[in-house]
Amino acid sequence: MNASNPYPGDYSAFRETVREFLTAGLTPELARAGERTTSVFSDFEAGRQWQSILHAKGWGAPEWPLEYGGTGWDIQQRYIFLEECRLANAPNPVMMGVQMLGPMLMHFGTEAQKSAYLPGIISGDDVWCQGYSEPGSGSDLASLKTTANRDGDEYVVNGTKIWTSMAHYANWIFCLVRTDKSVKPQAGISFLLIDMATPGITVTPFSSLDGEIEQCQVFFEDARVPVSNLLGEENQGWTVAKYLLEFERGGQHFTIDLKKQLRKLRRLIGSEANAAAEDPTFVYRIAETEIDVLALEQTELRIKGTVAAGEHPGALSSLVKVSGTELGQQCAELLIEAAGQGAMPWQSEVLSPEYEGPTAAPEECVTTMAEYINSRSTTIYGGTAEIQRGIIAKHVLGL
Amino acid sequence: MTEDQTLLHDASDRYLRDSYDFNARRERIALGVYTDPQHWRAFAEMGWLALPVPEILDGLGLGTRECAILAELCGQYLITEPLIDVLAAVSALIAPSPHAERWLGHVVGGELITVAAIDEGAGQRSKKPSTKLTQVDSGWRLTGSKQWINAGPSATHFIVLATVEEGFAWVICPRDAAGVNCEDFPTHDGRGGTNCAFNTEIEENQILLSGEPAQAALDAYRELAMILSSAETLGAANAALDTTVEYTKQRVQFGQPLSSFQALQHRMANMLIQIELTRSLVYAACDAADGDTPDQSRFARAAKVKASSVGRKVSQEAIQLHGGIATTDEYIVGHFFKRITALDSWVCSRGEALKEFMAVSG
Structure with missing residues (x-):
């Protein structure tokens, strides 16, 4: 299996289109909601508003087939779209409709069910x-x-x-x-x-x-x-619910967010006289984490290559879920160490996109503790890390 | 893998599976024979030694990725012959030399076995070598000593890193030349090692590279060595996992196979996860090197760090999950463990690679 990008073609024009759309559509309030996101869910209203903006553009459900309102993008275009949205701090719309129920409805639903529910999902009117x-x-x-x-x-x-x-x-x-x-x-x-x-x-x-x-x-x-x-x-x-796992075969993309976390970490220890930056053992741990993120990124690319070749990545998906979430926890832990006591002020209102007042924590640390806390649940939901290891043991190693 | 790469892998794998017997290997090592002449001849005949040699020099002109395919197999089959050593030397030290034509044919034909000699003892690696190449009336003289040359006993020639006036030089020197005194010793990884003292005359065409090109060759050699040692570690770690999985399925305790215990299943799942992450990084390092991308130095170091950590952990776990049998010399798993440990510090250690990774990452 080749580790290099299976889509070496020129996507720069597409990327530019996405960037232009984001510059125009993503208001400062929405971007702020994205930036202050501390779990998989952004501020609810911001996420909902963003879904309706995406829908108006025709990009409400890029993964869906064209006939149901999808975009017809290939796997690389979908990845670029996701990446640009994350980098621009677009908020996350509630994903249970578009990402979870949608695919199951399309596969198992009657025509009446599809026409009754899919439009409300893609527009974000139904939650x-x-x-x-x-x-x-x-x-x-x-x-x-x-x-x-x-x-x-x-x-x-x-x-x-x-x-x-x-x-x-x-x-x-x-x-x-x-x-x-x-x-x-x-x-x-x-x-x-x-x-x-x-x-x-x-x-x-x-x-x-x-x-x-x-x-x-x-x-x-x-x-x-x-x-x-x-x-x-x-x-x-049970069959309906299991189908979703098949649909997710395009793979999950953890590295976009992991790289964002690492950049944040670099900014944090680069600012003023940060104690962690002076500690060589800490700096080594960052470098080791960067290497692990690089390894995961290349593994995500391998999965894309497999899917592009029309094969099923199988339990590589479980592998990515385990490593992606555990690496996210590792990054959150590094961030909390670098922030130190600066991450301890607990000020819920700061997370609201409308909040303009002073912050008790330094600006770059306002979300650090909440992100660290919420990172614990990533290895619990969606099939615990133990369940994923069980899948790998059974389906890859044949144990 | 491309179709050609798959063919290379399958043919090489078939040869090693059919003829590289683990017990024969043990008996041979006990006699101090680290390179089986028959195997080496076969390697040459299959074109393995010509793999990274440019076509203009009558080689196959293939890349790092192809060399890594062989390196992975070296790990899987615990090859004691210095294959990755020679591939790295051929590619980085001999092929770029103005005297390449004098040496290359003999090396890829399998008559000469050339192993690089860099280390001069603990802590010396990053410094200037004290081994010197100096001009004398009759020509050149190489003086100094090299230590712990892995696979040294298999070498007919050493490619010695020496200090010259204008920096470094790479000097190819037969081990049986007058004024070369070698002392061989067995090593834990079954390849043997050599300490060697040089006080010998050198002819012009033995100086493969000197000055700036020698420095560039050192960088290229190290980088290739990082990738190939990572690939060999990957192959050995993967084989250690396969062996462990098979063994735990057979071994019955408390009335059930060991493989049915969840505590062990999850540890094997972790081994697989880490091996696959390493694989992605090793192949990416190959692609970066072959694509001559600006990332290649970074990827080579990342692969080395990851492969070293994972290789060590996986081979330790392989022993633990087997239990007592893995601590015996007759059983194969401990040999993966030993070879992985040797590879860890070969040419560039994990710690050096990590520091360099940080430096090139900026």
Whole structure:
């Protein structure tokens, strides 16, 4: 497998087009929201506004096929777009609709479902959240207990979902629910699309360690959902959810953000008399981390090469998820060390894009602690690092 | 890999799998035979030694990537012959010499085995060599001594880094010349080593490079050595992992195969993750070198740092996951561990590479 860029062609004109669009469309407030992002979620309103700007330009869902409003870009163009957005500090729109539900709808949805839901997803008018995990079902997702019992043309849903990011903003939720208890766990799960306004649904948000609210618990008490809201066949929910992993085969791109973190670190230790900069052992650790980021970047390129050649990168994706998230934690740790006590002031309002007042922390450290805190969850969500290692052990090493 | 690279890999792999036997290797090393003449002849016949030689000098004109394919196989099959040593010397020290034609044919034909001699003992590497090339009435004289020349016993000729008035010189010198006193010793990686004292006459055509071109050749040699040692480490680490995976599937304890224990599975997954990350960086370093890109110095050093760390860790883990059997000389895994350790400090250590990486990164 060749490690060099599989797309050596000239993309400079395309990159220029993206930059021009960003210069024109990304207001200082939106860029500020992007810059002050401390987790995978930016300020909600900023993300939503950015999604509608992208949609107006026709770039609302670059990964989707053209017929559903995609861009028709090749893999390299999509990468450049992502890279330029990140470098320009564009905020992240809530991704559960475009990135997660969209591909599943396109593959498993009926025509009626596709035309009912896809337009609202790509425009950002509908905000979707993901109801997978439950208090008793985390890594062992298939043990989930929320039930959906058929009653005429409706399912009656009872149970609770947790770690439901952005549920307090969402007007729709896609859920894995149990429709058959008599078979093995994976075989009795269905995939339901549920209107959050359905009577019987309540949302309880809770604070994360950084004091921000992103996570919620959602309760269902005799919530009645039309049978037509079933995505895929009844009891096929596990297959529907697994398909998303296939769709993500284009690979994830961690290095864009890792390089941003490293640049931030360089700026931080380059400013004034930073104690960490004087410490040769610290400087070596930065260099070692840079080398690890370089290795990951080349691995991401290898995956792109594999996809471009029409092959499946397989468990290389798990490898990238593990290394990308763990390296992100390593960078966050270096940043927190370099910032020292300067990262300790806790001032939530600073994270708001409208905030113009003074900051208790030095300007370059206002997000450092929150980023460090939130980096811990990156190896937990989306399949823990342990689950990913299990996948590698089973599917690559054959253990 | 391109189609040609795949062909090179598959043919080379087939030869080594069929004829490079681990037990024969052990017996040979015990007798102090580090280069099997039959193997070396075969390497030459398969064109391996001509790989990096420009076509204008009757070579194959192939790049770092192709040399790295062989280096990886050297690691996988624990080759004791000085293949990466000769490839690096041929490419960086002999081919650019004005006297290339005098030597090259004999080296790529397999008659001469040329190994670079740089080190003069602990801590000497970054300094000016104390070995000197000086002009005398009859011509030139090489005086001084070189230490710990890895694979030295296999060499017919050393390519000695010496100090001259205008800087450095690379001098090719037969080990059996008058005034060359060599002392061979066994080494832990099964290749043997040599300490060598020189007080010998040198003819003009033995001075391969001198002055500015010699300095450039030193840089090129080191950079190629970093990449090839990283590739060999990669091959050895990968083979150590494969051996470990196979062994843990067979070995039954507590009524089940070791491979069924999650604590061990995750450690093997970590080995794989780190090996694949290293692979990406080693291949990128090859591509950067072959593309002559401004990044090539940086990539070579990054690959060396990564491969050294990962090689060390993976080979240590391989021993631990096997248990007692891996601590015996009859079993192959400990030999990957030893070769990886030797490669770590060969020509350029991990620490040197890291410091240089920082310097070239600015």
